[in-house]
Amino acid sequence: MTELAASVPLHLLSIQSWVAYGHVGNAAAMFPLQRLGFEVWAVNTVQFSNHTGYGAWTGMVFPAELVGELLDGIEARGALPDCHGVLSGYMGSEGTVDAVVKALGRVRAVNPQALYCCDPVMGDVGRGVFVRPELPELIAAHAIPAADIVTPNQFELELLTGLKVDTLEHALKAAHTLREKLNPSGPRIVVVTSLVRSDAPQGVIETLAVTGNGAWLCRTPLLPLAPPRNGTGDAIAALFYGQYLKTGSVPQALSLAMSSLYAVLKVTHQLGTREIQLVAAQDELLRPSEVFEAEQLG
DSSP: OOOOOOOOOOEEEEEEEEESSSOSTHHHHHHHHHHTTOEEEEEEEEEESSOGGGSOOOEEEOOTHHHHHHHHHHHHTTOGGGEEEEEEOOOOSHHHHHHHHHHHHHHHHHOTTOEEEEOOOOEETTTEEOSOTTHHHHIIIIIGGGOSEEOOBHHHHHHHHOOOOOSHHHHHHHHHHHHTTSOTTSOOEEEEEEEOOTTSOTTEEEEEEEETTEEEEEEEEOOOOSSOOTTHHHHHHHHHHHHHHHHOOHHHHHHHHHHHHHHHHHHHHHHTOSSOOTTTTHHHHHSOSSOOOOEEOO
16 A cells, blocks of 8 residues: 655644634635645634624624733644744734734744735725724734735725825835835735726726736636625635745736635625635635636736
């Protein structure tokens, strides 16, 4: 009998919200990362019955101190040096922002090469700012300067830079402006999701990735999902982060992440469900059947 070759997977710490029903926060990020082959240490900042887009939910917000306490337990197992990266999403309070940054500091103290991907969840086009009013400033002041990769949507990019984003030229300018604020010793990657601009082709949605070595744009057809499905930003951040850690290539990670998310949303549309269909489309997370290439910009 031939023995299967095995290798220890990379371990990632993901600090986000959690819902029992549906897919947002860690419930949207953890499974895609696991399908990509990562061990995920999920630290949940809230536990709700469902996402707040339904208008009603049950559950509770956890105290920010819980993040540090859980890191204490992981450290007591001797596992912290095995953490290869940190992903953060929704931060519901000032204390949580501080707790995430401190957790990152503890990881980097034992593994300086650990990459931090910050999804600065603050708001969206149409909804405006949906977090506490003090959070955008706190995230900009504390989380962004520590991040190696940030994945704002178009609205959040405008909020973080104070720049209007309505054309490709303006999107590139704002992304480069934000990039200068990131961890100076990291790769400084800005991924702008849900980009809708006046000079784009009709019927598409785009994601823009900007690095010090170039910029890439990936577009997929815009599916008629009304209302827009919650959790797509959490999923694309996890997919890009995971694919970048696997490939080391920004355009390849962008292409694969966008292709996988499109497949998930296509299945979601076909089934007519309110929640994104990560489980039903799980094979597409690993090997998307329809690949949309990332176009390098001049």
